[in-house]
Amino acid sequence: MTRTAGRFSIAPWLLLGPFLACFGVFFALPLVQSVGLSMRQTFGPAASEFVGAANYRNVMADPLFWKAVRNTVVFTVGNVIIQLPLALLLAMLLNRPGLRWRGALRAIFFAPVLVGVVFVAMIFGVIFEKRTGLVNQALHSMIGWDLDFPWLQRYVMPAMIIASLWQYLGFNMVYFLGALQNVRKELIEASTLDGAGPWQRFRHVVVPQIRPVASFVVLLSIVGSFQLFELPYVLFNGTAGPDNRGLTIVMYLYQMGFDQGDLGYASAVGWLLAALLIVFALLQRRLAGEAGRGARA
């Protein structure tokens, strides 16, 4: 109970009650239960055996898990390194003063976000096909590209990064555009009067002011990339593609939990994924913090 000036007030608890109940039942309790579950081997509720830390040991010893980690990290790094600078560039182009059709262009670039991931996967599955796919056909007619170039057989991660780029570029662009529109004009003008060139203005005036949004977008992109599932799942018809080249951590979790029926093992994978995300988030915060301090210094 909340004590206000020596009196209990029930009102805050009544207002918080529905949220706390839902949070407890649907989030906190399953979270706690999943810790216990990760130490059991299960086949439905009827068949469950305590196996201690064996699930964690087995996950760490499974080369497929590490392949999933490697694939996920490649996708994440590709996404962050390629997509975010492009999104920023696009935002800067759209933020130019006097640009006509700004609203329409923003809507056009944002539109792919509205397309479901399942459709994106189906479309890119056709686009990247050997011989008949749009990409190989177009490149073949332009530069004599090999029609049999195996995008979805050997270059799965580049193909998925391109698909993701198409879908989320506009989404990240909108964040950057918002941040750019809040950059203080007087600072830009002052730096111009002080003789700063375009790069110096960008580096020393714009970047520090959009840093909070950029950090958020990076974090969002990392978390989203680590949760990659639907794109490879649909692209490869429920499998992880040839030689598991489309296997991601969440897909591995899904395969173990729902294909093999072992929710205990899947819980262990889930906790390891959470640990990885926490590490990445802390790393990203630290790097962003250091960069910020460096910029201020």
Next chain:
Amino acid sequence: MIDALIDMIRRMSASRGVMVIALLGIASSIAVAVLPARPPSGVQMWTFARLHKQMYDPIIADWPAELRPEITLMSFPALERRMLQGFLARTPTAELIECERRSAARAFVGPLESVGFTDLTDRLRSEGLLDQINGPSFGPWSSRGRIFGLPHDVHPVMLGYRADLVEAAGIDVSTIETWDDFVRVMGPLMSERGPDGKPVRYLLNLWEDKEDLIEVLLLQAGGGYFDEQERVRIATPVNARVISTIVMWCRGPGRIAADAADFSASGNQLKAEGYVVAAFMPDWMCNVWKNEIPQLSGKMKLMPLPAWTRGGRRTSVWGGTMLGISRTAPDQERLWRIASKLYLSPELARSLYTTGDIITPVRTLWNDPIFDEPDPYFSGQRKGRDYIALAPDVPNRTSSPYNVMAKLRVQTAVIALSTHAMRIGATSVEQLEPRAMELLKVAENQVRAQIKRNVFLDSGGDATDGGGS
């Protein structure tokens, strides 16, 4: 009351949009609560194949009401999820479930007493059905010596080829007995070159990442992933030989294989253009081609698969469906009567063939004259009789829940071998076999490690056990 509600919402927020959403939410909740839900009537049966439902509906239409199942069609993933959810979490399922090999195997992961299907072994034996039904067809539905489903099919594999191209080149396929013969006799069909210097057509629709076709060829050669006791047997000389040959077909200097994907518009276009001369054709695939590439009608023919060695097996097996009874369903006797009446009926055997080009596994029905009818799509061949002639020779398969995993690990091995072959510029199968054996050993160890992890399978302390015997 409604005015008071609207007034309350209005006071809570000035937004009309919020009000509309709230009203819609309330109205739909009331509708869900008030509208009567139609309780299922009679026995429920799930199937994943539209074609199957189309075949069953006319057959069961005249059945007595108490035996007539209500068939629900759902997508393959939906059926698999709902079935497994029902078995694992005791949510409601249909009493009769028709499922495919991969889904059924997933029900066999846990302890025998947790398998969600009724054990039909004793019933099949007492009614003499083990002798009436083609033996290998039971394989995928058996686990640890018990049978959990009635087989729907046999699915022998033949080689479908472009008779128009082959005959125009003056090639006589009757001289082909082995895969070596196939490469030698059909070879001239690859002589025509395109502007890029590559052949305009290849002999075989096969690629290194097609795990289903790799399995077809392994089984044909007497290899595979598990032995008859369902123990893991991946790193074997037979398997090494087969995957080395596949890699040479795809990547060697005498490449004969190309990828024209099944079930895709682009793959069908390539097939129609004659990019591949021959393709693996289980009986059900005939129907897929007829529906998806009708322009090849009268241009196709079938031949038995070339053997790996002279006198060797001329067929293999691909796919499979069963009908199982949910173990928790009441009135098991009635459900068995329905299942057996449907699956063992001569009407279904005929419908399977005329509608789906599928051969019944019921051997006593193989005399039906329907199987002697010429098929115009396959240039008038009596293909039913040809498939039946091969049916007893289809290789045995296991139902190991780890089969999918083994299949994917072997696919990984084939792809790695392919990379190796390109790197060293391999020119012969023999050159690749030692590396193939090493890669298969890695695959075998990975599958074995997963099986060993399963505390529910009675492995008898043998880590190589795949969950059976």
